[in-house]
Amino acid sequence: GESVGLHLPTLSVQEGDNSIINCAYSNSASDYFIWYKQESGKGPQFIIDIRSNMDKRQGQRVTVLLNKTVKHLSLQIAATQPGDSAVYFCAESLGLSSGSARQLTFGSGTQLTVLP
């Protein structure tokens, strides 16, 4: 029979261009957010995190932006490389600031494909 699966949002970019991956999170009380990268056959790999008392954080070639007003998170990758091709997940958690952090809740992911 026909298999029903979730079709991931996809983003295709040319090698060397900048990529922007967006995520809408669900809980306005969440106070901690992480971006993970997952390559085929591997577990999620930590990229960058941000706490709710910040609106921007930069890493190596990556920047995370947080807009709490509209519950939106974005990941910007500069000078995208073929090795960046993967599925990218945002995840949220709440209670971190009070020491009672609950488990991470993951979004559905975006498939990034880097074209040569």
Place this chain on the structure above:
Amino acid sequence: GAGVSQSPRYKVAKRGQDVALRCDPISGHVSLFWYQQALGQGPEFLTYFQNEAQLDKSGLPSDRFFAERPEGSVSTLKIQRTQQEDSAVYLCASSLRREKLFFGSGTQLSVL
């Protein structure tokens, strides 16, 4: 090794069979999590340990799922009487605190 290690990498089970999935966390990591990932979806929380104590098992889908971490290091996720809907990748993650989880490569379970 330096990372989270999971075994077996692949497991094929007949419906009704019991399975046990193993996780070796990063040495010294207090927190250990199990997640279930269906094809094309994000990981979904199953259970959480702090040392040997199972502090949250709210994500376990049924009483056929059981997890333990008796000495606060290695953890085992056991699924009894497996069903086809149990087919998924089971991910283990560990962390020093509750944020910034480090994931293993997972065990891909296929129930026939």
